[in-house]
Amino acid sequence: MLAAFSFVEMEAMAALRQINTDGKPINEDDEAYWRNVRQMFPLASDLIYMNNGTMGPSPYPVIEAVKNGMMEGDHHGGYGGWEHTAARIAGFVGADEDEIALTHNVTEGINIGCRGLPLKRGDEVILTTHEHVGNAFPWLNRQKQDGIVLRTFTPASTAAKTLNRIAGLINRKTRAIAIPHIPCTQGQVLPVKEICTLARDKGLYSIIDGAHGPGMLMLDLHDMGCDTYASCSHKWMLGPKGTGFLYVRSDFQQILQPLFVGGGSDNAKWDMTVQPAKMGKYAQGAHRYYGGTQSLGLYKGVSAAIDFMETIGMQNVHNRIKALGTYTQNSLLQLGDKIELLTPVEEKSRCAITGFRVKGVAYTDVYESLLKKNIRVRSVPENGVNCLRVSTHIYNNKTEIDKLVEAVREFI
Numbered sequence: 001m002l003a004a005f006s007f008v009e010m011e012a013m014a015a016l017r018q019i020n021t022d023g024k025p026i027n028e029d030d031e032a033y034w035r036n037v038r039q040m041f042p043l044a045s046d047l048i049y050m051n052n053g054t055m056g057p058s059p060y061p062v063i064e065a066v067k068n069g070m071m072e073g074d075h076h077g078g079y080g081g082w083e084h085t086a087a088r089i090a091g092f093v094g095a096d097e098d099e100i101a102l103t104h105n106v107t108e109g110i111n112i113g114c115r116g117l118p119l120k121r122g123d124e125v126i127l128t129t130h131e132h133v134g135n136a137f138p139w140l141n142r143q144k145q146d147g148i149v150l151r152t153f154t155p156a157s158t159a160a161k162t163l164n165r166i167a168g169l170i171n172r173k174t175r176a177i178a179i180p181h182i183p184c185t186q187g188q189v190l191p192v193k194e195i196c197t198l199a200r201d202k203g204l205y206s207i208i209d210g211a212h213g214p215g216m217l218m219l220d221l222h223d224m225g226c227d228t229y230a231s232c233s234h235k236w237m238l239g240p241k242g243t244g245f246l247y248v249r250s251d252f253q254q255i256l257q258p259l260f261v262g263g264g265s266d267n268a269k270w271d272m273t274v275q276p277a278k279m280g281k282y283a284q285g286a287h288r289y290y291g292g293t294q295s296l297g298l299y300k301g302v303s304a305a306i307d308f309m310e311t312i313g314m315q316n317v318h319n320r321i322k323a324l325g326t327y328t329q330n331s332l333l334q335l336g337d338k339i340e341l342l343t344p345v346e347e348k349s350r351c352a353i354t355g356f357r358v359k360g361v362a363y364t365d366v367y368e369s370l371l372k373k374n375i376r377v378r379s380v381p382e383n384g385v386n387c388l389r390v391s392t393h394i395y396n397n398k399t400e401i402d403k404l405v406e407a408v409r410e411f412i
Helices: 002-019 031-038 060-076 082-093 106-116 133-146 159-169 192-201 250-254 296-312 314-333 363-372 398-409
Strands: 100-103 124-128 149-153 174-177 205-209 228-232 244-248 339-341 353-358 378-380 387-391
Touching: 002 031, 060 296, 082 100, 082 244, 082 296, 100 106, 106 133, 106 205, 106 228, 106 244, 124 133, 133 149, 149 159, 159 192, 174 192, 192 205, 244 250, 296 314, 314 339, 314 353, 314 398, 353 363, 363 378, 363 387, 363 398
Parallel strands: 124 149, 124 174, 174 205, 205 228
Antiparallel strands: 100 244, 228 244, 339 353, 353 387, 378 387
């Protein structure tokens, strides 16, 4: 098994040389180029994997970096090194290094943002009816424990209508807007910059679930204007599983209370030998929101994932997956009126995820049929959405999408 992996890995390294763009634009329809990209992934050749929105498979350079990072730490027994990845993440998403806290997943970052807000009983927070449990349950938990009030809206078919729905929920008790950048259910790209501007103008906190942003969209968190943005590396960034980050805007760090702290969260001035025991101060920057030992190997893998994206060119990555998303959406719509598309057709409100139903057919029946054909999508039972979600990345191609559509056609 190890020998076979090395052979495939060597072939992948040869393919890596073929995908280096040197910053040049690549045609999103250059299938020969994107076939070379596919060689970089250990995906089974007979699997049509269209569930990147749940788990993005890592390419070989990332896997190798994790292995080498683990070996490096275990070889010399040193401590640390993972902190350097914060700078790489910051550059990738348009933030400063001291605004990035390393986490293990999106849920961890959302909990830091949720629990750290200065809210009291009766304060209201706006969410959607399309939440992932990772964004819903932390706020539901705080509602139970602290008596805050959650108000929800359903995203509309256009960005402007969605913004109006949010504005219509704001009243004198509203304190925060805590929404996904892209809902996990049907992949609608919400107008987060406009939403964050609305929040700022109304004196509200903007706490964004960014699970599906980095690696799919061209991000600039400073330009977005959010207070916090929680994300992960294991989806669209194609990084190691168990890695993520939380962006906390620099001046917002004086408002967001650190609740999960440890080694690195402080300025090293704590003292347990005096009475009363002395705490010292929080660390400068977002390191105050996380403490303790991290995995050098995993965070070396995150840096390698960013290297991989930048080897291709993030604009090229974005263009390719947006083109595949558009092709998926258009191909499904060509099947006729029995297809109910949940993802908006508005250009600014869609990208790489498509949610749909086949009218009159249980979504679970379609899902099971696709599984039997080795086509992996996601079924979406959350909050009664009851649809199928297709999420494609740079390792996918139009031929795979055609096979998906033909499999769905059997139910028309």
